[in-house]
Amino acid sequence: MSVREHDLGEIRDAVTKLCATFPMQYWRELDRERRYPTEFVRALTDAGWLSCLIPEEYGGPGLGLTAACAILEEVQRSGANGAACHAQMYIMGTLLRHGSDAQKKKYLPEIASGKLRLQAFGVTEPSAGTDTSSIRTSAVKKGDRYVVNGQKVWTSRAEHSDLMLLLARTAPREQAAKKTEGLSVFIVDMKQALGKGLTIRPIRTMINHATTEVFFDNLEVPSENLIGEEGKGFRYILDGMNAERILIGAECVGDARWFIAKASAYANERKVFDRPIGQNQGIQFPIARAYMASEAAALMVERAAALYERGEPCGKEANMAKQLAAEASWQAGDMCLQTHGGFGFAEEYDVERKFRETRLYQIAPISTNLVLSYIAEHVLGLPRSF
Numbered sequence: 001m002s003v004r005e006h007d008l009g010e011i012r013d014a015v016t017k018l019c020a021t022f023p024m025q026y027w028r029e030l031d032r033e034r035r036y037p038t039e040f041v042r043a044l045t046d047a048g049w050l051s052c053l054i055p056e057e058y059g060g061p062g063l064g065l066t067a068a069c070a071i072l073e074e075v076q077r078s079g080a081n082g083a084a085c086h087a088q089m090y091i092m093g094t095l096l097r098h099g100s101d102a103q104k105k106k107y108l109p110e111i112a113s114g115k116l117r118l119q120a121f122g123v124t125e126p127s128a129g130t131d132t133s134s135i136r137t138s139a140v141k142k143g144d145r146y147v148v149n150g151q152k153v154w155t156s157r158a159e160h161s162d163l164m165l166l167l168a169r170t171a172p173r174e175q176a177a178k179k180t181e182g183l184s185v186f187i188v189d190m191k192q193a194l195g196k197g198l199t200i201r202p203i204r205t206m207i208n209h210a211t212t213e214v215f216f217d218n219l220e221v222p223s224e225n226l227i228g229e230e231g232k233g234f235r236y237i238l239d240g241m242n243a244e245r246i247l248i249g250a251e252c253v254g255d256a257r258w259f260i261a262k263a264s265a266y267a268n269e270r271k272v273f274d275r276p277i278g279q280n281q282g283i284q285f286p287i288a289r290a291y292m293a294s295e296a297a298a299l300m301v302e303r304a305a306a307l308y309e310r311g312e313p314c315g316k317e318a319n320m321a322k323q324l325a326a327e328a329s330w331q332a333g334d335m336c337l338q339t340h341g342g343f344g345f346a347e348e349y350d351v352e353r354k355f356r357e358t359r360l361y362q363i364a365p366i367s368t369n370l371v372l373s374y375i376a377e378h379v380l381g382l383p384r385s386f
């Protein structure tokens with residue numbers, strides 16, 4: 001179901017109200033202690049926002065990606081950080097589109113009710129990096145189970161999720177006709193697997209992101225947890241990746257809007273040389289530029305989400321939306337810090353925290369170079385570089 005304009009407005013208002021119950025002090029303390037926003041994620045779950053894409057037959061409201069974008073954008077625009085839980089929205093899509101009836105009936109209603117969390121996505125590996133097809137984590141079929149060995153890195157929220165969507169090799173790369181074949185997707189019940197072949201080790205980073213390294217040592221995963229056909233996993237996660245890029249684009253638009261509002265307010269109130277700093281065009285113009293960049297990016301996010309919702313090809317638009325929005329939020333973050341002068345560095349203004357947080361989207365879930373190379377080679381037909 002796609003949402004009508006006035007419904008979108010109601011969704012935005014409700015999310016903004018919910019976020020207002022978690023003051024900036026809450027996020028500052030979490031950031032200082034690198035603590036997971038359990039209370040915030042619980043509140044978003046209880047209000048039903050994290051299950052917005054789950055169809056009604058499985059207990060969700062069955063909204064479209066445009067609504068999901070509005071939710072995440074408002075979370076970021078409020079100064080909060082949706083990275084603690086945004087993944088459930090796009091991971092769930094792989095299960096919904098490619099899972100069996102039995103898998104959907106088993107997991108989706110419990111995810112919709114908030115009983116289960118599916119928010120860990122195990123794709124990146126230390127030696128493969130951006131080249132996903134060269135991942136080495138293997139899943140070997142033995143009777144009615146797969147035995148998984150290997151390692152993932154940057155598996156965010158693994159300690160705060162019940163389930164993980166795992167991409168592993170079920171056939172060696174050399175034996176596959178195409179390098180993207182021979183990869184399969186599994187649902188891993190992490191609570192059951194912990195200590196029985198699954199080890200999670202947190203990575204401390206420059207932002208509060210609950211990211212981890214995950215090790216598999218002869219972890220047994222029941223065959224019934226294979227999603228779709230063996231060997232076709234890369235294709236299954238690809239369309240989820242378009243949703244991911246569009247949603248992250250929406251978050252970046254939210255970040256940009258937060259930075260622009262924060263900078264405008266400060267530029268109006270801060271007086272130096274007996275006048276507001278915002279009276280200087282040297283302060284005004286970067287704010288105006290950041291505003292234009294973010295509004296343009298918002299249009300691309302909207303367009304990509306509309307195509308996705310209609311089931312039309314949207315790889316080009318999803319990549320452009322993510323890139324333009326990530327650039328706009330970084331531009332706005334830099335401008336906001338500069339507008340605040342030295343106070344931009346003070347924790348109590350929240351600018352430095354958001355500045356660090358929005359920087360991630362130049363790297364994850366896909367780095368800027370890889371988007372540029374996709375546009376150059378796959379859209380514009382330039383020669384392949386790798």
Ligand SMILES: Cc1cc2nc3c(=O)[nH]c(=O)nc-3n(C[C@H](O)[C@H](O)[C@H](O)COP(=O)(O)OP(=O)(O)OC[C@H]3O[C@@H](n4cnc5c(N)ncnc54)[C@H](O)[C@@H]3O)c2cc1C
Pocket residue numbers: 120121122123124128129130131153154155156157205209211360363364365366367368369370373386
């Ligand atoms: C905080 C955080 C959370 C994350 N969460 C998750 C998660 O939940 N699940 C998950 O699976 N992954 C996650 N990631 C991983 C993320 O998707 C990767 O870090 C990202 O895709 C880049 O891969 P890499 O770090 O291995 O960089 P590399 O592939 O090592 O690349 C390093 C640099 O070289 C550039 N580069 C590489 N190849 C080329 C080329 N051919 N042409 C031009 N430039 C190139 C890249 O753009 C990058 O700038 C997360 C990462 C971070 C930092």
